[in-house]
Amino acid sequence: MASTIGQPLTRVLLSDQVYARVRALIISGELEPGDRLVESEIARQLKVSQAPVREAVKRLVHEGLAQHAPRRGSFVAKVSPDDASAARAVRLVIEELAARTVAERTAAVQPSAEAWDALREQVEAMREAAAEGNVGRFRDADISFHRAVCEASGNPFLPKVWAVMEPSLRALRVVSDPLFTGDWAAMAEQHAGLLAALESAGPEAAAAQFAAHARGDIPGH
Template identity: 55%
Template structure:
């Protein structure tokens, strides 16, 4: 299997852990390092041209985020996806976004629309270029922004707890999604329009359906 880091130049000597973290995380989010893949710190360090210490720190951060699991005496692996766990995460995400959207309608203004549409534009560009890691970043940012727009101080805290799991379980922007990524971006533009309509019940239903997969 070819290394996902073959074309990576040697990292600079500053902030090595952050750079190693960004590169490994990007490979996981893009699916280059697939679920179940073993992460061998010494091999990654060699490929990245750094010592093993910054890679070890990067892996610890990824474990904390839920993207990697570390098993005693067995090593570290990209987290595999359980259908049951993914279903539970979708259910909780749906409830959270349903509540957030209902409140976000009350705070939706021109600035909020502009911000969300910038994120949708980012998704469109990432879809065209095939940059799935960037797509997932814009996708996650979109939903995080709606949760923050709710004005409920507890909902963003709950989202922050869930976000690593949503990424790790590929609940948001699944690299294995077989459909049209451009259409996926457009589905978010439709969510913007629903918020702009000002109907709280309709917005809540739209975000619940989107989160649980009723709408792609």
């Protein structure tokens, strides 16, 4: 009985490792939009069976980083410029509202210390990732920062809407543009500026700064 319980756990952990490896390649841009995820080839390179690879690819599809086409296979997510523009428009509304709400709550001695700590933690993670040259870690911290802003708003619907959008944002690279060739450390400091705006700039100023960030008006959006 103990042996039976242990076997699925081993398979899941192996799938997690495959998922993390392939996901890192997608986020870093080494696997490009439209590249096919050939399960047999991935399994061969990682020296595992196809079962954990299949599970890992399913997770990537669910997360929005990959797309599955019946009878054709799975591919790194590829989207049109129109879809990217539409996602940016929705993101702008979400971020502007979230920033305004957080700044309004700040005046009432809210959000909680834990919420501010979560935001500061992601800014520090971006700084560390920039210093390491770890683009994948930077992008994860970037999207986590914006998710944390929604959570700090106190509006229970904003995190839910963000959760619906997040797979698309990851796939579209809206949060972290893969073509960005500037200073990652400067981009981290731009997020520090966004955090400062939430703390002291006032609701309308904070909303305007986040809206500019979402539009890409701030370099390294």
